[in-house]
Amino acid sequence: xxxxxxxxxxxxxxxxxxxxxxxxxxxxxxxxxxxxxxxxxxxxxxxxxxxxxxxxxxxxxxxxxxxxxxxxxxxxxxxxxxxxxxxxxxxxxxxxxxxxxxxxxxxxxxxxxxxxxxxxxxxxx
Numbered sequence: 560x561x562x563x564x565x566x567x568x569x570x571x572x573x574x575x576x577x578x579x580x581x582x583x584x585x586x587x588x589x590x591x592x593x594x595x596x597x598x599x600x601x602x603x604x605x606x607x608x609x610x611x612x613x614x615x616x617x618x619x620x621x622x623x624x625x626x627x628x629x630x631x632x633x634x635x636x637x638x639x640x641x642x643x644x645x646x647x648x649x650x651x652x653x654x655x656x657x658x659x660x661x662x663x664x665x666x667x668x669x670x671x672x673x674x675x676x677x678x679x680x681x682x683x684x
Contacts, residue, residue: 592653613659640677
């Protein structure tokens with residue numbers, strides 16, 4: 560066990576259970592985090608298709624196979640903030656977000672301008 564914990568379970572209840580197990584198995588403080596892939600778009604169908612293209616290109620496997628074991632989300636900003644909040648409420652203290660996008664700079668700026676303010680509003684960022 561290192562100083563941190565960076566899992567990526569697709570279900571928040573699994574995350575919470577694994578975090579409890581991790582905390583009980585060590586005497587050292589561990590900072591719980593989450594590694595998640597996010598594709599933000601106001602059009603849910605377009606977000607899902609962009610996520611599919613990105614994941615299948617990266618893993619050479621169907622999106623459905625990868626998302627069965629990794630935290631992934633494709634939808635509008637307010638729903639992304641709600642989804643991330645559920646992991647924060649389950650104990651995540653650091654978020655590592657992989658953006659499923661061709662233009663990473665634009666996606667990062669978009670994330671910072673849309674999702675982060677919503678997390679701040681919720682008191683979660």
